[in-house]
Amino acid sequence: AQSVTQLDSQVPVFEEAPVELRCNYSSSVSVYLFWYVQYPNQGLQLLLKYLSGSTLVKGINGFEAEFNKSQTSFHLRKPSVHISDTAEYFCAVSDSGGGADGLTFGKGTHLIIQP
Amino acid sequence: ETGVTQTPRHLVMGMTNKKSLKCEQHLGHNAMYWYKQSAKKPLELMFVYSLEERVENNSVPSRFSPECPNSSHLFLHLHTLQPEDSALYLCASSQRLGLEQFFGPGTRLTVL
Numbered sequence: 001a002q003s004v005t006q007l008d009s010q011v012p013v014f015e016e017a018p019v020e021l022r023c024n025y026s027s028s029v030s031v032y033l034f035w036y037v038q039y040p041n042q043g044l045q046l047l048l049k050y051l052s053g054s055t056l057v058k059g060i061n062g063f064e065a066e067f068n069k070s071q072t073s074f075h076l077r078k079p080s081v082h083i084s085d086t087a088e089y090f091c092a093v094s095d096s097g098g099g100a101d102g103l104t105f106g107k108g109t110h111l112i113i114q115p
Numbered sequence: 116e117t118g119v120t121q122t123p124r125h126l127v128m129g130m131t132n133k134k135s136l137k138c139e140q141h142l143g144h145n146a147m148y149w150y151k152q153s154a155k156k157p158l159e160l161m162f163v164y165s166l167e168e169r170v171e172n173n174s175v176p177s178r179f180s181p182e183c184p185n186s187s188h189l190f191l192h193l194h195t196l197q198p199e200d201s202a203l204y205l206c207a208s209s210q211r212l213g214l215e216q217f218f219g220p221g222t223r224l225t226v227l
Binding site: 032034036041042043044045046049051090094095096097098099100101102103104105106107108 | 119121146148156157158160163165170171205207211212213214215216217218219220221223
């Protein structure tokens with residue numbers, strides 16, 4: 001089984017400032033990693049994913065994340081945020097071998113962009 | 116239509132009612148999922164279907180009953196629910212188990 005820890009439940013940031021949302025995971029098997037965004041009253045939208053290859057992955061809306069196997073981390077970054085980035089962000093992990101657990105999600109980080 | 120659709124988007128029901136949530140995916144995926152999202156709780160995986168076979172049931176109360184008649188459709192049948200079952204119910208699909216999942220917009224359920 002896997003687990004995901006998102007230590008920050010809420011991150012306030014000023015508009016146009018950089019942001020990093022932290023994610024750490026635990027797993028006894030090889031994993032895939034994902035970041036999702038959820039806007040109010042909507043489902044989850046995939047921001048980016050790490051399956052294999054380059055540890056720096058780029059996603060939509062200017063977000064990127066870096067997989068660090070030794071630190072079991074997959075932090076999400078954006079160099080300059082906009083008001084429209086205000087949302088809930090979820091980190092998720094899955095068994096790359098296709099286990100029946102599906103995705104295991106963290107508790108989410110609420111990103112608040114201040115003008 | 117494209118992606119994953121869910122109906123209804125909003126549902127209010129009494130504790131003695133029977134209702135069903137519907138999910139349809141237009142992505143040609145082989146796995147489908149039901150999640151429950153409550154306020155201040157992490158996403159809870161309820162059911163997993165792969166190639167129309169149920170592969171996971173995370174100790175969900177029997178008042179929730181899933182049905183997967185084919186690879187494109189997933190239902191969640193509800194009966195004698197409790198107020199604590201009020202939540203956003205999300206459906207998702209993926210090409211296979213373990214890969215990225217695509218989510219529908221959810222059904223906001225309120226149990227009175």
